[in-house]
Amino acid sequence: MAKPTLDEETAKKVIRQVEFYFSDSNLPRDKFLRNTINESDDGMVSLALICSFSRMRGHLGLGDAKPEDVSEDTVKAVAETLRTSTFLKVSDDGKKVGRVTELAKPEEVIEQSDVRTIAASPLEYDVKLEDVELFFNKYAKVNSVRLPRHVADKRLFSGTALIEFSTEEDAANVLKQILSYAGVELELKPKKDFDDERAKQEEEVEKTRSQVGSNRNNKANARPDYPEGLIVAFKLKRNSSGGSEEQNGTVAPVNNIGGAPKTDGEQDTPQNITEETEQNVSGDVDEGNDKDNVEENEENEEDTTGAENEVQESKGLGEEKSTIADYKDNKDVVLREDLKSIFQKFGTVKFIDFKIGSDSGYVRFEDAGTAQKARAAAVLAEEGGLIVKNFVATLDPVTGDAEREYWNLLRTNQEKHRDNFKSNRGRGGKHNRGGKHFRGKHSRSSDSGSRPNKVQKIAA
Known part of the structure; x- marks a missing residue:
């Protein structure tokens, strides 16, 4: 046999x-x-x-x-x-x-690894580990890439990647480079500097949480400084009549044009993961030690050595329009325009946070009433969600800490975008690349380029 x-x-x-x-x-x-x-x-x-x-x-x-x-x-x-x-x-x-x-x-190995590691920022919230590895592998051999979570909310990517090179000399040489990723100049620093800054951020977060906890009773009726109830998270699953696969199992993302479609197992590339968090992207070790913790922690960092699909750093509007035209009538590929046509039936849609090939995203409505109508319609639907081509979109509200973090990150990125824009104009537009925004893509609306630097799946 x-x-x-x-x-x-x-x-x-x-x-x-x-x-x-x-x-x-x-x-x-x-x-x-x-x-x-x-x-x-x-x-x-x-x-x-x-x-x-x-x-x-x-x-x-x-x-x-x-x-x-x-x-x-x-x-x-x-x-x-x-x-x-x-x-x-x-x-x-x-x-x-x-x-x-x-x-x-372990402590000696970690110390040796740290001197070969640099921190690079800012990166978009949904950047893929294999893309970061491919980018830096052009300058030196990369051992691994980690994407630490935000100190204030472990569900969110911090916007900084930790890249470990094969030698300390390679790391030092890369630090001397002036590099741009997705149209934005990167800030490069040794991991030690990143760790020091992160420790200070964690102290500030703890102070803030303590103050919030002590004042919670006094501020029970205080209103948040952002509009509530506008954000809805959605997840796409193939309609039962066509199977149970999620969209990522059927179509390549836009930034993989010309390459083979990526499966769900390839979304983060294969490689390093048992101690941090599945779906997250953390270089921070979770101290849990049971099997459930491992399953949770498996997706968060990946050694992307050997990744085959080189992804374009940025893409012109003409090419993007061509892609939309190609997929417009394809029932197995969901576009942002498809989602908008469904969601706007309930009221005004301000922005849809979604990329072709993803199985989840966010929609921001103009008012909370519209968001409620959409969620109610999804719950009451016989299919368990809203029908979008060959998929069913299930909806969940984004509330509490996740909602607050969404708006905080949105504002932060708006400020960064304005600063980058001013800085790039001052340098003759060297890194502006024809008016592209923070994410390296052309604006589709007034919201483009100021999306929160968050992970794709926020538990509501």
């Missing part, structure tokens, strides 16, 4: 992913995986457990499988693939995997 095997593309992704789990870039910061190794007699980890991590599930097509749900054939196929790695070792029975060499003291 033939041994179960993985196809070539899946095998490459699996090797990259598992090698990253056990790498010096990830393991010292990955409390769960490190504890699992320390608790084992042979320093190895169950392959069924590794296969149940969310990125691995995506590569292997395992859905929401838990370790006990991973089939024996899948474990065997992964084991055979990992036996080709010179960095990993697989047990004789093919059920466990580990490092060939022992990990040095």
Whole structure:
């Protein structure tokens, strides 16, 4: 009987992913995986457990499988693939995997990693790890990329990427460069400077929270300084008549024109993730150490070495219009214009935060009543949401801390945009690239270029 095997593309992704789990870039910061190794007699980890991590599930097509749900054939196929790695070792029975060499003291490894790491900002809220890796790999070999969360709300990307290079010299050379990403000049600094600034920000956040807590009773009736109830988060799922896949499984994002469509498992690229947060993008280690924490923490940072799809840094309006025309009649591709035509039935739509190929986004209505009408219609609909081409859009309100952070970030980015615009005009438009905004795209409305630097999925 033939041994179960993985196809070539899946095998490459699996090797990259598992090698990253056990790498010096990830393991010292990955409390769960490190504890699992320390608790084992042979320093190895169950392959069924590794296969149940969310990125691995995506590569292997395992859905929401838990370790006990991973089939024996899948474990065997992964084991055979990992036996080709010179960095990993697989047990004789093919059920466990580990490092060939022992990990040095975590604190020493982290210290060595930090001197090879730089911080780069500002980056758009939904920037992809593989895109950052591809960009910096043009200047030096990149070991890994991390996208730390916002100190005030761990659901949000901070706007700064941490890039670890293969050598300290490479990191120092990149720091000397003047680089622009998506039409905006980057601020580059050593990770130590980033850590110092972040520590101060965390102190300020704690002070603010303490003050808010002590004054909460006195300010129970105080009104927020932003309009409430205008923001609605939506998520696209394929209509049951056409299957249950989300949109990302069917169409390539606009900025991947000419490349193969990206699947849901590729949205962040494959690579580093067990200790931070799924769907997030954090370089901050979550101290939880149970399996649920790992599943939550798996999406947040990725070593993007080997990523194949080079994404354009910016795209002209003509090309964007061409893309819209190409997809206008394609029922499997949702455009912002499609969403607007649905949402504006309930009232005035101010802005739709969405990119082709995404499975979620936000709509900002002109008034709270319109937002309520849209949500009510979605809840009452027989399909469980609003029909948009071959998809169903489910709606959730964005409230409380998430709503406040949305407006704070919106205002912050508006100020940054104005400052960048003035600065670029003063330098003869060197980095303005024909009037493009913060996100490197042409404005479609007065809101373009001032979108909050937030992650795509904010729990309401």
